[in-house]
Amino acid sequence: MTSPVELSVRVNGASHQRSVEPRLLLSDFLRHELNLTGTHVGCEHGVCGACTILMDGEAVRSCLIFAVQADGHELTTVEGLAAGDDALHPLQTAFREAHGLQCGFCTPGFLMTLIPFLRDNPTPSDREIREGISGNLCRCTGYQNIVQAVRLAAERMAPEATP
Amino acid sequence: MNRSYVGQSVPRNEDRRxxxxxxxFVDDVQLEGMLHVAFLRSDHAHALIRGVDVSAALARPGVAAVYTAEDLGDYWRPGPLLVPPPPVEGLTFNEATQVPLAKEKVFHVGEPIALVVAESRYVAEDALADILVDFEPLGAVVDPEAALAPDAPILHTQFGTNLAAHVVQGHGDYEQAKAEADLVISRRFLYDRGAACALENRAVAARWDPKAEELTVWDTTQAPIPIRNGLARMLGLLESQVHVVAPFVGGGFGPKIMMFYPEEVLIPWVAMKLGQPVKWTEDRQENFYATTQERGQVHDAEIAVTQDGRILGVRDFFLHDTGAYDSYGLTVPINSQCTLLGPYSVPSYHSEFKAVFTNKITVTPVRGAGRQHGVFVMERLLDLAARALGMDPAEIRRRNYLGNEAFPYNHQIIFQDFSPLFYDSGDYLPALETALETIGYDSFREEQRRMREAGRHIGVGVVSYIEGTGIGPYEGARVTIDPSGRVRVATGLGTQGQGHYTAFAQVVAEVLDVDVEQVHVTTGDTREFGWGTGTFASRGAVVAGSACHAAAQAVREKILAMAGRVLEAVEEQIELSDGHVRVRGAPERSLSLGELARMANPLRGAVKPGTEPGLEATAYFGPDRGSTASGVHAMIVEVDPETAMVEIKRYVVVHDCGRLINPMIVEGQVQGGVAQGIGNAFYEKLIFDDSGQLLNASFMDYLLPTALDVPRVEMAHRETPAPMNPLGLKGVGEAGCIPTGAAFAQAVEDALPEYGLEILEIPLSPNRLFSLLEDAHDH
Amino acid sequence: MTIDGEYTFRAPRETVWELLQDPDVLVKALPGAKKLERIGEDRFDGIMRVGVGPVTAAEWSVNVQLKDLVPPESYAMQMEGKSPLGFTRGTGTVTLVAEDEATTRMHYHGDVQLGGKIAGVGQRLLDQVAKLLARQGLEALNREVEARLAR
Known part of the structure; x- marks a missing residue:
């Protein structure tokens, strides 16, 4: 076994220093070391997208990254999405209103995939939305209401996007 | 009642969390001092175990314990038979249930042989590599037909055969029907294996508290109460000493109703043995080997019809691959046998199946639970008959539907709930006409011709199905007015995304006239509610929903009686609305439900004899038999005969699940079901080689449909209320995936008439369709 | 899985044959081989470290039994391997044909069965990996042959 490595990350705005095994996956680090269990693990081989988080603002699969690779980076997980205890992010609100989730296990991954997607393309077509989420698997919804939720969120978030 | 919640698309209470x-979720459970478990699983499909050496694993730093079958002592015993065989005359059933850890023999790849308990999952997996197992490989039984060959290796040698069951059911005289028929069509149909692939893998965590003498188990099960009862029995504890929680569960789809999985038996035992909390979480690869699967069947079926397309009879012989064990009894093949009859009048029916053991993962219900096989066979037979008669596929269905005067209709065979296959109600023809109209069936041929001239191949498929739902035995619910004025509801079901927290809240909110958000529902916690069976067979909303309704009614009566006493008015004068009771015409004489609840639980004084404290009631609902949902699916596809790629252009569902509690949730269930049906029809197939090795045990090779593969589903509801329950509900959980394969096959054939294709198998990958097209071309 | 192929060595047949029987040479040539020793006449035990596509490299303990030896022309072999990722079993034949005094053509054929995790996730890539490993091994062997002849 290799000796532990020092790791320093910012997650949802808070700094964390830990000493971890080099082989520890980032998804396990977030879930078990930092107790941020909103990031889910569905396949551990990078296909299902449930473990998607933001690293320096871009969507990455935390099951395909070692925790030590996140050293010095800024991470956002689903727990960091809503502004406050009561407020939901407009994307979260849209998912609720459009019934874009059922069991909710894949949902954090969809949300974190969609944050940079909508930032880069604030007015996506349905086709673009479907392409944007085609790397995330959902077994419950048939995707239809997720597409609807993204459309709804895009409409609502648009005014903020334009100066 | 002033406000109506049942029937409204209320956003879900559970979504915020x-x-x-x-x-x-279970894997989120973190406890002080918790240890982690990994299982050593068989690499062989069929082999004798000559020896297991765990010494090196035990010596590894960080390993707390390693257990094999030998270490379990008396705790090692075959699991319970979950569903006994139904009372069908002349039935054969050979019971072989799974064991916690394989002792002398393994029966499928992935069967657990040993488990390691360690300080982390990483170390536990390291230690698996230290364990040496001496296998003596045996010949494997993979193909269900080969399982019954005289020289086939035998799995469970005590039976001397791989036959797990033999069941014959039917009514009328098929031979006579055949003799009178103008047309008889017989074909062989294949339905291959798939996996449920809930996004959350299974997990079990357990803690034994020696001071409280209490075992707490978190389990991704669809049936927490039977898990509690079984664990109590196995571990020699009182049911009250075992607390099972199925918290949020990330999709069930059937396999999470299976019990007892070896891991469910072992994790609590380890927690008690070591006096430390332990957790096991399945990884995705394990899920392909350790979680049950479904679907392998081979049907030799025949239909006898008249010149004008009326069904005289159907005969079906089929083989059902039950895998290594038959712990779930015969639910799946019985569903196939019964659901084949569909919404049709079938004057004579002979159905005979043999379930066989194979060296593959055990088969238990997966969404649809055998129903889609029956629907596929029947709908395909009707299509082939229509083609032979030169009749429109929609027309042959129209001519054979049971009329509305037929209900309740008794098919005179036994269903999975052990009672006769009764259809409680239905209204089939309007559903078909709505579907045809929505998809533009009449103008489609013209469109098809136009597209064809442009070199494009489009086709339409329209199929019908019924689904027996909402079966017993019973569920219960307790409704309580909390002193805060909020309403608490507890039921024994587990929930896996069906929106029970909201649907049950709507049922109760409507009866008590409070806001839906004010109703707090708990499911899947045996401490909260200790009686019930589980979430399966599209029964949750129907059975537990009806129990919630009954309990809420009883609470309502208590509220009115108590308010009458307190407000000094006759009950008839009391108005219940908006979370308050008022005397009609005297709005100042009013109390909130919270105040009333506090008064119903006084600290001093006397409670009136014959009354109970609090505003609370428990009720149970047990339907005599299920309620029959039905529907029509129609789809338009475009096929590229060069590449065999199929694009679904439109998908229409007309669904009748009786009265809707929450249309938004119902539509979501159907859309999700359709997506699984599409996966089943065109993408998902578990591939085993001749030695029983599973060759595609990952999401890279076992393809789930993505957002690019699933079309938008256009939906219309029809509501034929079920007479079996007070709310008129029918189940909907499985409906979406049941007829998809049949509709897909019909549409693909229709797109390529010149090939004269006969699609007689599911799933149909692009590769397989390509070779079918080549074969058709060669002829 | 079936592996078929041929390879041409620029060396006399006897030299190639000799090398193929020498575990010290083979352990250097076979990709991932960490240990190979003769444990009996025509029996070898070894350790190899091999990964396939997404499957993490794992140590395989391998046992090879040579049979039907016809020096310097041909032999058959039976192979068994075990690792935390599963097991492999197979049979193979190797034939050496002297093209001329300084050139030897090798024909090889193997039937390999895989079980366990490796079968479930590696199958799609195994053909390619097996071919690649065979080619790398033979090329390394050829370098060894040429080095020897140059001495």
């Missing part, structure tokens, strides 16, 4: 990452 799920959307913010605050919902608790």
């Amino acid at each position: 799920l959307l913010t990452g605050q919902a608790l």
